[in-house]
Amino acid sequence: MSEMRVIDATGDTKVIWDSGNRDEVKAARDTFEQLKKKGHIAYAVKKGGDKGEIIHEFDPEAEKIILAPRIVGG
Amino acid sequence: MPEAWQSITTDTTTTKDSSWTYWTGDTIGTATSGNVWYQWNTGTSAGITTTARVTASPSQQTPEQIEANRLRAERQQQEYDRKRQEAAAADERAEQLLRAFLSPEQRKHLDEMSAFLVQSESERVYRIKRGRSRNIEELDENGKIVARLCAHPSELVPDPDTMLAQKIMLESNEDEFLRIANRTVV
Numbered sequence: 105m106s107e108m109r110v111i112d113a114t115g116d117t118k119v120i121w122d123s124g125n126r127d128e129v130k131a132a133r134d135t136f137e138q139l140k141k142k143g144h145i146a147y148a149v150k151k152g153g154d155k156g157e158i159i160h161e162f163d164p165e166a167e168k169i170i171l172a173p174r175i176v177g178g
Numbered sequence: 179m180p181e182a183w184q185s186i187t188t189d190t191t192t193t194k195d196s197s198w199t200y201w202t203g204d205t206i207g208t209a210t211s212g213n214v215w216y217q218w219n220t221g222t223s224a225g226i227t228t229t230a231r232v233t234a235s236p237s238q239q240t241p242e243q244i245e246a247n248r249l250r251a252e253r254q255q256q257e258y259d260r261k262r263q264e265a266a267a268a269d270e271r272a273e274q275l276l277r278a279f280l281s282p283e284q285r286k287h288l289d290e291m292s293a294f295l296v297q298s299e300s301e302r303v304y305r306i307k308r309g310r311s312r313n314i315e316e317l318d319e320n321g322k323i324v325a326r327l328c329a330h331p332s333e334l335v336p337d338p339d340t341m342l343a344q345k346i347m348l349e350s351n352e353d354e355f356l357r358i359a360n361r362t363v364v
Contacts, residue, residue: 111331111339114264115271143332147346149279155349156279170279172343173335177360178311178328 108132108169110139123164136162136171143174265336272336279342296345298352306348310340314348314359329359 108119119135121128140146140160147156147170148163156170163169239247277285284294293307295317304327305315314327331343347355 109275111272111275111335111343112333113268113335115268115336115339116275145343145347147350149346156346158350170342170346172339172346173331173333175329175343175347175355175358176332177358178330 106132106164106166106168108136108171110135110144111170111172121164129164133162133164136169139171144171145174146171269336269338272338272342276338276342279345294345296348298348300352302352304348306341306344308337308341310337313341314344316361323364325364326362327356327359328362329355 106121106123108121110117110119119132121132123129136146146159146162148159148166149156149168149170159166159169277288280288280294284296287294288308293305296304296306298304303317303321305317305323307313307315310330312326312328314329315323316325316327318324329344329347330340335343344355
């Protein structure tokens with residue numbers, strides 16, 4: 105199972121998919137692309153402090169993806 | 179029509195229809211029991227006594243209005259409590275997510291110092307402190323602060339989420355982060 109965590113006001117919203125399930129993959133891809141259009145930045149990450157990597161396309165085989173709202177200067 | 183000056187002085191030439199006489203009730207600045215000046219001072223002279231006070235009587239409310247007000251206050255309190263619980267739950271979720279992506283050493287620093295260190299690809303070291311803005315310090319090789327950075331997610335999210343987003347971007351796209359952030363040299 106792969107998961108995507110969308111950072112939002114609730115803490116985060118979790119989206120889970122099985123790469124072998126076309127419907128789940130499509131739902132996850134749709135969410136990913138919708139949020140990318142909104143300006144979110146996507147990172148493929150691994151737990152435990154490993155560095156993340158920016159991704160521009162949805163990867164159904166990714167272990168974990170974090171989608172964060174775009175960063176702005178404070 | 180009396181002059182304005184007359185209206186606000188105790189000039190004995192002020193006539194009865196001036197503002198002053200309206201407030202004092204006579205033409206020489208003394209007060210009588212039937213005028214406003216007297217009621218503010220409870221005396222017949224201009225000296226203020228210890229019993230002088232102004233009281234406002236509450237408007238009369240029907241039992242239905244009192245009950246409606248009580249219910250409205252109760253609903254507001256419930257809404258406030260609900261939002262506070264949601265915010266606490268969001269903070270807890272965000273904290274768990276952040277900790278899941280920290281190394282054991284970073285988690286230890288977070289527990290002990292409310293901050294953790296991040297090393298970027300350029301080998302620069304940043305300290306991300308708890309918070310949303312102005313919470314990042316750029317350190318030199320001796321751990322001394324050389325600059326403060328301010329950049330955060332465009333949406334209002336719990337602080338641990340902000341810190342995670344800052345960490346990931348500093349690690350994966352430091353140049354862009356530095357381009358966006360407000361940087362203050364210390």
